[in-house]
Structures are given as structure tokens and as C-alpha cells.
Amino acid sequence: xxxxxxxxxxxxxxxxxxxxxxxxxxxxxxxxxxxxxxxxxxxxxxxxxxxxxxxxxxxxxxxxxxxxxxxxxxxxxxxxxxxxxxxxxxxxxxxxxxxxxxxxxxxxxxxxxxxxxxxxxxxxxxxxxxxxxxxxxxxxxxxxxxxxxxxxxxxxxxxxxxxxxxxxxxxxxxxxxxxxxxxxxxxxxxxxxxxxxx
Amino acid sequence: xxxxxxxxxxxxxxxxxxxxxxxxxxxxxxxxxxxxxxxxxxxxxxxxxxxxxxxxxxxxxxxxxxxxxxxxxxxxxxxxxxxxxxxxxxxxxxxxxxxxxxxxxxxxxxxxxxxxxxxxxxxxxxxxxxxxxxxxxxxxxxxxxxxxxxxxxxxxxxxxxxxxxxxxxxxxxxxxxxxxxxxxxxxxxxxxxxxxxx
Amino acid sequence: xxxxxxxxxxxxxxxxxxxxxxxxxxxxxxxxxxxxxxxxxxxxxxxxxxxxxxxxxxxxxxxxxxxxxxxxxxxxxxxxxxxxxxxxxxxxxxxxxxxxxxxxxxxxxxxxxxxxxxxxxxxxxxxxxxxxxxxxxxxxxxxxxxxxxxxxxxxxxxxxxxxxxxxxxxxxxxxxxxxxxxxxxxxxxxxxxxxxxx
Amino acid sequence: xxxxxxxxxxxxxxxxxxxxxxxxxxxxxxxxxxxxxxxxxxxxxxxxxxxxxxxxxxxxxxxxxxxxxxxxxxxxxxxxxxxxxxxxxxxxxxxxxxxxxxxxxxxxxxxxxxxxxxxxxxxxxxxxxxxxxxxxxxxxxxxxxxxxxxxxxxxxxxxxxxxxxxxxxxxxxxxxxxxxxxxxxxxxxxxxxxxxxx
DNA sequence: AATGAATGAGGCTTCATTCAT
DNA sequence: GATGAATGAAGCCTCATTCAT
Numbered sequence: 134x135x136x137x138x139x140x141x142x143x144x145x146x147x148x149x150x151x152x153x154x155x156x157x158x159x160x161x162x163x164x165x166x167x168x169x170x171x172x173x174x175x176x177x178x179x180x181x182x183x184x185x186x187x188x189x190x191x192x193x194x195x196x197x198x199x200x201x202x203x204x205x206x207x208x209x210x211x212x213x214x215x216x217x218x219x220x221x222x223x224x225x226x227x228x229x230x231x232x233x234x235x236x237x238x239x240x241x242x243x244x245x246x247x248x249x250x251x252x253x254x255x256x257x258x259x260x261x262x263x264x265x266x267x268x269x270x271x272x273x274x275x276x277x278x279x280x281x282x283x284x285x286x287x288x289x290x291x292x293x294x295x296x297x298x299x300x301x302x303x304x305x306x307x308x309x310x311x312x313x314x315x316x317x318x319x320x321x322x323x324x325x326x327x328x329x330x331x
Numbered sequence: 332x333x334x335x336x337x338x339x340x341x342x343x344x345x346x347x348x349x350x351x352x353x354x355x356x357x358x359x360x361x362x363x364x365x366x367x368x369x370x371x372x373x374x375x376x377x378x379x380x381x382x383x384x385x386x387x388x389x390x391x392x393x394x395x396x397x398x399x400x401x402x403x404x405x406x407x408x409x410x411x412x413x414x415x416x417x418x419x420x421x422x423x424x425x426x427x428x429x430x431x432x433x434x435x436x437x438x439x440x441x442x443x444x445x446x447x448x449x450x451x452x453x454x455x456x457x458x459x460x461x462x463x464x465x466x467x468x469x470x471x472x473x474x475x476x477x478x479x480x481x482x483x484x485x486x487x488x489x490x491x492x493x494x495x496x497x498x499x500x501x502x503x504x505x506x507x508x509x510x511x512x513x514x515x516x517x518x519x520x521x522x523x524x525x526x527x528x529x
Numbered sequence: 530x531x532x533x534x535x536x537x538x539x540x541x542x543x544x545x546x547x548x549x550x551x552x553x554x555x556x557x558x559x560x561x562x563x564x565x566x567x568x569x570x571x572x573x574x575x576x577x578x579x580x581x582x583x584x585x586x587x588x589x590x591x592x593x594x595x596x597x598x599x600x601x602x603x604x605x606x607x608x609x610x611x612x613x614x615x616x617x618x619x620x621x622x623x624x625x626x627x628x629x630x631x632x633x634x635x636x637x638x639x640x641x642x643x644x645x646x647x648x649x650x651x652x653x654x655x656x657x658x659x660x661x662x663x664x665x666x667x668x669x670x671x672x673x674x675x676x677x678x679x680x681x682x683x684x685x686x687x688x689x690x691x692x693x694x695x696x697x698x699x700x701x702x703x704x705x706x707x708x709x710x711x712x713x714x715x716x717x718x719x720x721x722x723x724x725x726x727x
Numbered sequence: 728x729x730x731x732x733x734x735x736x737x738x739x740x741x742x743x744x745x746x747x748x749x750x751x752x753x754x755x756x757x758x759x760x761x762x763x764x765x766x767x768x769x770x771x772x773x774x775x776x777x778x779x780x781x782x783x784x785x786x787x788x789x790x791x792x793x794x795x796x797x798x799x800x801x802x803x804x805x806x807x808x809x810x811x812x813x814x815x816x817x818x819x820x821x822x823x824x825x826x827x828x829x830x831x832x833x834x835x836x837x838x839x840x841x842x843x844x845x846x847x848x849x850x851x852x853x854x855x856x857x858x859x860x861x862x863x864x865x866x867x868x869x870x871x872x873x874x875x876x877x878x879x880x881x882x883x884x885x886x887x888x889x890x891x892x893x894x895x896x897x898x899x900x901x902x903x904x905x906x907x908x909x910x911x912x913x914x915x916x917x918x919x920x921x922x923x924x925x
Numbered sequence: 926a927a928t929g930a931a932t933g934a935g936g937c938t939t940c941a942t943t944c945a946t
Numbered sequence: 947g948a949t950g951a952a953t954g955a956a957g958c959c960t961c962a963t964t965c966a967t
Contacts (some may be wrong), residue, residue: 163957163958171931171932172931172932173932174934175931175932175933181959208961226349238436278515282509282513286492286516288490293487293490300439300445318481319482321473321522322517360942369948370943371949371951372944372948373947373948456947558961559961569928569964571928638829643895663892674911678908682892682909682912685884685888686880686884686889690879690883693883696836706876713872717917720915734952766952767954768939768940769953776937
């Protein structure tokens, strides 16, 4: 049992590394097993194809966001602070590994079990929703917003914008500008009155 | 020349159909040429690979949005009306063909020429920016927003939310609810004060 | 010992079932052990390969013929009666399981020990030879036939004809007709004068 | 077209050679194409697997029997002479290539199109039936035999006996003895009175 | 004796790509 | 430009077999 978990762990770690190195298409199962130090056949005990690994990888990435925010965020610090944290983290992770958008995107698309994705994103959505709810109670933002929907919008927007930074190869300065504007856009979407960012 | 254009057109039409049918990964050049009624070799006179077709396909999809809005939208009708139009259209197209997000996404990702994508999305961004600018002048929305950035955010958000509708298989009623909340979120991001939607 | 015999019995039963289900080529050791409810490695304690099971299976099939004839046949009932019994039985068994010819054929072909097959078929040949000898003594058939050879011919002919019934998918009525003609052919091969069948 | 036929011909010739050399199981597609001097992929333009070649090979073998008998046989020479010819030929061919029974057997078994086999064997059956009919008219054999059925029995019996010679590894002398007894058995099955063979 | 996770050789098969017509 | 039979590199994936427990 312990050994089994170990093998799967090895595959995931290696697969992530190779995907990052080679990209989704140019990754070979043979490379994954080589780096994992296991036999070719062993791979197929756990996954049916290289693409089959993506959902598990995406799960790690998304839950990592949640864990990060749960660790370094603080609901009492106010919405803006926590949004900054989320934006910084998601942008940072995406900058460090350009294949992350593809992994997450393809991972979601391929997962046969739709509910699985709800489960994966749920904690992250819920965390952001909690920020929103607290801010509502606190009078920081409007009371009439629906935290359930808005939390999804916020995450989606951060992720797609971060992805765009890579696709369109923006410079560091531009990236910072985007982050500010993104924060501004998001805060204003929920504020009582025009939010002053910066 | 006329014949050449015809062949390329046949390839695009067929490729789109096969991608829709089989998905990106399981589409074969042999299937594309078979449906197009042309020879295997002919394909390579126009494209280097099946993935090479994606940028052209994505261009059609995105510019179709622009054309639609240019045709049925009206800057003077106000931001809300035009946003509704954009949301409805993008949601509708995505509902009709579930592979559209993948085509656009993969198209962007694989395009060697990043600038090309700027070119493709530029008209759409500019159109939305124009709506924003007009609304600013009109006093409908705040004057301090940056239309350049916000137009990207708006399009990104609509596209990613529309994609989520498919991935997470929401019901028709849920989809409508999402559209309303999305409109609310977006309008509030730019409004002087809490926007009353619905 | 009892347990060992039990395992081997499980393998044989399961192998027969899977062969019947999947055919010789598409049968996997993994399927056999799965149905037998034993471990993968256990299989190799008794057989070296899936094909190695065939001789044992074929032995069961052929000796089953012998046992059946020994049980329900009666040398004193005359050659014709016993031939009818043999034909009916072999046809019946082949109709019930279409893979029997292949199991027996492949079993013979692959068996490293040729003599083993002589041993397997010997009792059946001898039984038929006994019928022939008795019929000779009885004056039912010619005295100059060689029971050793003719018994082989009779069995071969019944088996190959029964197999043909499956391969060429004859109807029930046709099968009955073949059985009559086969009996006629065989009886005439040994009779003093034209045998009247039916 | 001519080239296509040529490739298929090359595959058949090479496949036959490799099957003869290595046996059915140990034959590799890679060996077939190597000997045929064609590319690996070319094989799959004509057949889906090595086993897929068997029906075509079996067809050649069976029709070769027919052609041989049509060429060297003579209906007027009497049944016995022609039966000797058939027995000699079939035994000879089987002795020269021990995989022939397997090729024919597996070929029949695998052919999806049952009618195809009727077509393949039909000319051979018809030829033997013609011998029988002529012998009937000639008074050489009984009038009441059904040539349609008996011709099948005769061919089946010769083939299965010839196959047994290989399987049970009989000596040359034994083979000759079998041939005589087989002729005797067959002739008696159709004669007016006990046939004197030898 | 029994287990079953792990192995890894190597044949299978695809399918983008070519090029003579 | 158009064709499509032929190519063959190379990655997939199976599955018999092992062996530490």
C-alpha cells in the first residue's frame, strides 16, 4: 500500500517535471518512467496514458493555491489584501511554469468525472467566497453580491489573465501593470463606490 | 487562385467538422482530407500539420464574435445592452460547439507567431474598449477605468465562464443565472455605484 | 495435495471458460487467473503458458467422448447403433462449444510430447476398433478391413465434419442430413454390400 | 493498380515463407515485410494483422489442389486413379510444408466471410463430385451415393489424415500404408462390393 | 504453496510526410 | 497544383514472467 502510493507519487513528480520541460505534446511516457526510475509497464498500472496524469496534476496545482492562501492569507486583513495575495501567487506560479495553464486546462477537459473538478475547485472558490462574505459583513463591499458566483469569476479572471501574460509574452513591467488593473477591476466589481487602487 | 482558395476553404471546413466530432487529439489529417474530398498530399500544400489549422480556425471564431457585435451591437445603446449581446453570443457559440474553447486555446498556445494572436483578438478588444470609452464619455461608467485593460478582462471573463458552463455541465437555468451574475459583476466593475441588474 | 489439485482444477475450468469466451488468441493468463480467483503467479506453478493448458483440456474433451461411448454404447448393439451414438455425441459437443476444434487442434499441434496424443486418442480409437472387430466377427462387416486404420478414419471424419458444420454455419436440418450421409458413407466403407441407411 | 497487386503478392509470398519457417505464432510482421522488401506500414495497407493473411494463403493452397487435379487428373481414368492422385498430392504438399494444415485451419476459422470458404472449397468439392458422378454413370460405383456430400467427406478425410501424418510423425513406410488404407476405406465407401485395393 | 506488484523486452501500429506521376 | 500509394521512424502498450514477501 505504501509502496503503491510511492509509485504513483513518483509518476506524478516525474510527469510534472517532463511536462514542464517538454510541453504536453512532446512528453513521452518513456521519459516519464525513465525519470521516475520505474519500468514502462508500471506506468500503465496507474494511468492509461500520459494525458491521464493531467487531472491528478491539476488537482495538485489548484489545491496548492488553496493551501497557500489558507496559510498566508488572513480573512481579517480585508478583501484587498487577500486578493493581492491570490493574484500574486497565481501569477507567480504561472510565470515559473509556463505549462501550468495547459496542464490545468487539459486536465479539466479530459477528466471524465466532472464532479471531480467541482471538488477540486470548490475549496478555492469557498475560500474566496469566505473573503467576500467577511467583507460584506464588514461593510467593505456591497451586500447584494452573490459570493458563490463572484468567487468563481474572480478566480477565473485571475487564472485567464495570468495565462495571457505567458501567451502574449508581456514584460515584467507590463505584468505588474496588469496585476494592478486586475485588482482594480475586481475590487470595483464588488465595492460600494469606485475603489481607489494604488 | 480561385481553386486554391477553394481547397483551403475545404480543408478549414472539414477540419472544423472533424475537430468538433473527434476532438483535437483524436483528429487525423487523413480524416480531414477524406471529408474534404482531397488527396492526402494536398493538405500539406496549405498546412504543415493538423495543429497548424487551429490558428486559422480560431481566427474565424474570434472574428466572428467581432463581426456579430459590429452588426447587431450599437454603441449608443449603452454598455449594458452591448455586454448582454456579447455574453449571449459567446455563450451561445460555446454551447453549440464544445470544442471551441480548445480550438481557440490550443490555437493560441501553438501559434509560433504571438503577435498574430494580438491581431486576432485586437479588433474584439478594441470594439469592447470603444463601448467602454463611449460609456465613459456618456457618464454611464467611471472615468478612471482603463478601457485597454478592462476590455481584455471582460472578454476573458466571458469566455472562461462560458467554457465553465460546458465543463461543469450546468443546466439551462443555471446558465441563465450565470449570465446574469456575470453581467452584474462586469457592470459593477465599471460603474459609479452599485449597478442594478435585472 | 488436495489444495493443489483444487487449484489446477480451478485453472482448467477457468481456462476452458475463457477460451470459449474469447477464443484462443485473445485469451490472457490474467483473465484465466482472474476468473479462477487465484494469483497471477499461482498459474505458473502449474502451467508454463496458456497454451500449455490446451493438452489437458483436449484430453478432457477426447476422453469424455470415450467415456460417453463406454457408458451409453453397447458393442452388441451393432456397429451402426454405436456409430450413430458417436456421431450424435461429437456433433452435439461441437455445436455447444465452437472452440472445441481449435482447442483440440491447437492442443495437438503444440504438445511437445507427440506420444501423449496417441495416448489421448488411443482409448477412443481402440473403442471404435473394438466395435469394428466385433462387427467383423459378427459378420456385420467385411473381414478384410484393418480396424486399426479404419477406426482412426472414422473418428477423424466425424470430427472434421462436425467442425465443418460450425465453420460453414449449416442449419439444423442440414446438420441432420450431414449426419445421415456421414453414417451412410462410413457404414458403406466397411460393409459387405451397399448399406441401406434410413 | 498493377503496383498494388504486386505489393499484395509480395506480402503473400513472403508471409507464406515466414510462416513455413517460423510457424504461425513465431512469425512477426516485421519479418514478413523484411523479406518482402517493403515498408512496415505498407503491410497494413493490405492486412490488419499477420493472421489476416491466412485466408488468402489458404485460398491459394486449396485452389492449388484443384488446379493440380484438373491438370493431371482425368475423369475417364476412373475413380481410383483420381483418388490416388488426390491423396498423393495432398499428402505430398502437407509433407513438404508442415504448417499447411495450420494455415488452412486457422485461415478458415478466422475468415469473417463464411461464404468465402464455400467458394474456395467448392471447386475442389465439385471436381471430386464430378469424378463420383462419372463413376456412377460408368457403373464403377453405386448409384445411390450423394456426390455432394461424399465429395466433402473424401476431401476432409484426406486432409485430416495427411495432417495426422505430421502431427503423429509417422515414418515414410507408415505414411504409405496409411495412404493405401485410406484409398481402401474411401473406395469401399462408394463401391458395389468390397473393393480390392493393392 | 500462494501472492500480485513490478518488470521490460519488443512487436504492433499509427500516421505525418514524401514524391513520382 | 493535385494525387495517394508508399514510407518508416518511433512511441505505445501489452502481457508473460518473476520474486520478494
